[in-house]
Amino acid sequence: MAALTLLRRGSAPARLLSGTLNARNPCIGATQGCHLRRHFSNNKILVELDEASGVAIMKLNNPPVNSLSLELLTEFCITIEKLEMDRSCRGVILTSAAPKIFSAGLDITEMCGKSAEHYAAFWRAVQELWLTLYGSNMVTIAAINGTSPAAGCLMAMCCDFRIMADNPKYTIGLNETQLGIVAPFWFKDTMTNILGHRLTEQSLQLGQMYTTPEALKIGLVDQLVPEDKVQSTAAAVICNWLAVPAHARQITKSMMRKQNIERLVNHREADIDNFVNFIGKDSIQKSLQVYMDRLKQRKQ
Numbered sequence: 189m190a191a192l193t194l195l196r197r198g199s200a201p202a203r204l205l206s207g208t209l210n211a212r213n214p215c216i217g218a219t220q221g222c223h224l225r226r227h228f229s230n231n232k233i234l235v236e237l238d239e240a241s242g243v244a245i246m247k248l249n250n251p252p253v254n255s256l257s258l259e260l261l262t263e264f265c266i267t268i269e270k271l272e273m274d275r276s277c278r279g280v281i282l283t284s285a286a287p288k289i290f291s292a293g294l295d296i297t298e299m300c301g302k303s304a305e306h307y308a309a310f311w312r313a314v315q316e317l318w319l320t321l322y323g324s325n326m327v328t329i330a331a332i333n334g335t336s337p338a339a340g341c342l343m344a345m346c347c348d349f350r351i352m353a354d355n356p357k358y359t360i361g362l363n364e365t366q367l368g369i370v371a372p373f374w375f376k377d378t379m380t381n382i383l384g385h386r387l388t389e390q391s392l393q394l395g396q397m398y399t400t401p402e403a404l405k406i407g408l409v410d411q412l413v414p415e416d417k418v419q420s421t422a423a424a425v426i427c428n429w430l431a432v433p434a435h436a437r438q439i440t441k442s443m444m445r446k447q448n449i450e451r452l453v454n455h456r457e458a459d460i461d462n463f464v465n466f467i468g469k470d471s472i473q474k475s476l477q478v479y480m481d482r483l484k485q486r487k488q
């Protein structure tokens with residue numbers, strides 16, 4: 189499956205070479221009213237591509253909590269790949285169609301009571317999501333309109349910029365240890381690049397979920413805005429990013445992320461084996477079951 193766009197396309201891919209064309213303000217067309225909007229959707233991802241601005245809004249649509257099932261992960265990667273190949277698209281705003289939840293992270297039911305083959309296929313798809321999004325040539329902005337634990341936080345961290353709704357009820361973070369499971373090295377690397385080593389060490393060990401002011405303070409998100417301004421702010425921010433000559437921005441992004449991406453690419457099979465062995469352990473299965481039961485009990 190095609191992922192790792194930054195690396196596979198090398199240092200001077202076709203998209204990069206079109207940089208001088210892209211150097212014009214990409215949002216001019218949009219403000220002049222020539223709106224060509226294309227909508228397409230898979231089952232669980234809704235996409236609206238505005239050809240005038242070159243921006244696609246990609247909404248996770250897997251109610252009730254946008255948990256990342258194998259099906260959603262697969263659709264996610266196909267959608268990003270499709271947008272990446274579409275010359276009229278140069279930026280993506282990633283957001284949620286679900287009220288109050290950006291994403292609940294990996295679908296825990298995909299990691300409970302299944303075969304080793306299933307765990308391997310699931311983990312490969314999680315890796316693919318990270319490679320595809322973290323390695324995207326496009327400008328990626330997370331419009332975080334709700335709570336975002338674990339792999340939900342990871343998706344946001346893969347983006348170039350994070351805008352979050354300033355709601356006291358929303359939290360974000362890598363809470364894996366709270367479930368008795370362990371975030372892999374590439375989750376850790378992604379967070380370390382944003383927060384630094386010390387804060388990541390603390391966040392990961394504690395499985396810390398941050399309130400929105402805390403997330404802003406430590407730099408886990410870049411901007412807090414009122415809930416009804418998340419989308420419009422994301423649209424304004426992405427215009428600024430797209431105004432930078434594309435080839436220079438993309439090569440810079442590649443330079444910043446290449447090492448992390450190569451590390452997973454070079455250890456991909458070992459990482460899958462590690463996950464399958466770990467998640468299949470009786471003690472880990474028990475932990476996940478207890479966590480799921482607790483989630484269900486909260487509702488009663």
Ligand SMILES: CCC/C=C/C(=O)SCCNC(=O)CCNC(=O)[C@H](O)C(C)(C)COP(=O)([O-])OP(=O)([O-])OC[C@H]1O[C@@H](n2cnc3c(N)ncnc32)[C@H](O)[C@@H]1OP(=O)([O-])[O-]
Nearest residue numbers: 253255292293294295296297337338339369370371483484
């Ligand atoms: C291996 C290392 C890497 C791991 C990475 C991960 O991402 S690990 C993942 C770490 N993720 C977390 O720890 C997040 C766990 N989730 C939560 O904390 C809360 O659900 C919430 C705050 C996201 C939303 O609260 P809310 O009060 O708005 O909603 P609610 O709580 O009432 O849930 C509605 C329904 O969805 C169900 N369901 C929920 N999440 C998941 C899931 N991930 N999966 C599957 N199902 C999930 C929930 O059971 C319930 O089902 P029911 O009873 O209707 O059949």
